[in-house]
Amino acid sequence: MRLNFDQIVSHLKLPLKSAYLISGDEPMQILEATDLIRQAAREQQFLERETYHIDSKFNWPSLLEQGGTMSLFGDKKILDIRLEKYPAKEGQECLLQLLSANDPNTLVLISGPKLDKAHQNKKWAKWISAQGVWIAVWPVDLAKLPHWLISRAKQKQRNLALEAAELLANRVQGNLLAAKQELDKLFLQVVEGEQISLSLIEQQSADNARFTPWELIDECCKGNYQKLPQILKRLRQEKVEPMQLARMLQKECLLLEKLAQLKADGTMLASIYKEFRIWPAKQACYNPALKRYGVKGWQRLWVRALALEKVIIGAEPGDFWDDCLDVLFLMSGFS
Incomplete structure (x- = not known):
């Protein structure tokens, strides 16, 4: 199954799949997607989490040895696998073996950079597309960024004026993490239902006494x-x-x-x-x-x-x- 970022919340209302792959070059959306999946997993009693930061020197057999063992307390667990880059043959075989076990007490959560066509055709990636969920996240187009900011504000019950959204989009230049941080500061100044105006953003910049x-x-x-x-x-x-x-x-x-x-x-x-x-x-x-x-x-x-x-x-x-x-x-x- 393939999903985009906007479909995650509705998907997580259903029983979880055994494996998820989140790929892309937008760090904030990858972080938010993994957080949403981990939260849903906790609600479904996946109470233990093992995190693996995988680089070119990683010992792949250790993932099978440690990931395949039962939790000390018998809890269901999340294997949070964070890929610096997609693996060569040994890593691919280990991932496929881990995924194919399809253990109901283990949720495999893989995150990594953009998945190109060559890696999409690897057996482990095809397994996730067929049996699990692949979520591809993409940078927000600069022309659409103001409306992304407006939508983000609506999620917090705030109204972001279009001219304010354009100014904020211009300042963050596509950096969604910076955009989120700026919005979070604005949310503290405006109660639910109120509008975030252009003058408020300009005043915040003056108050911060910092420049970009x-x-x-x-x-x-x-x-x-x-x-x-x-x-x-x-x-x-x-x-x-x-x-x-x-x-x-x-x-x-x-x-x-x-x-x-x-x-x-x-x-x-x-x-x-x-x-x-x-x-x-x-x-x-x-x-x-x-x-x-x-x-x-x-x-x-x-x-x-x-x-x-x-x-x-x-x-x-x-x-x-x-x-x-x-x-x-x-x-x-x-x-």
Whole structure:
């Protein structure tokens, strides 16, 4: 049986299968899916849990020896098998043997990265698809992230305004764990049934007195050059990696170059934003940036941002933070 993430809750109202595989590259959804299955298993008297973190050096026969033994107190148990990557032949055979035992007192819960086509055709994976449950989790598409956030808020009986969801989605940039953490903080400030507004999210950011690299880039694109030294100083204090920041600036310059080229070719901004799935909150940053520079301007700024990497690795003289502020000032239109 194959399920998606949204089908888990309704499935767990039924008697559990003997084996579950949760695969994908979205850590938060994998964690939530395994938590839901473990909770349902406890309710069905699977009271003991053995956890195996499996890497390339793992002794596979030990899994059969330990996993196959009865619980000390006779309880039903969960074998929580966490794969760093999918196993080679020996591991595949051990998993198949473990699954084929189909012990009613043992629930096998396997989690791992995205399951590609080659591994889907392995016997142990086919066994789970036929006899157990395979749950594939996928990253939330950036264009759908605001509505994912709204749905998430509804689960907690809160109403998240669309413009607030767009701003939050822009800040977390697809990181669902960060999105969950931000929502959890907002839920503490709003009672059930109330709306989470755009102004509340902006106020929370001000109250936290912390900044993200994305906020730095947004203020830069808007032309708010007076805010840049303070934000950059705070990011430095928070030990943001220089290489991460340099590459984010490079990425932003390249994107703005593409947008500027399409604009120069006569494409309407509304169509450009739709094609690149840029939300209104981000459009408010890009509109002034695209008025400020054309294609060549953003090309030159990309070269300046690229040069920051040479300073970081010591290939060029200079101080990264001073040079980074210079690039930010130029991007913002201040010189």
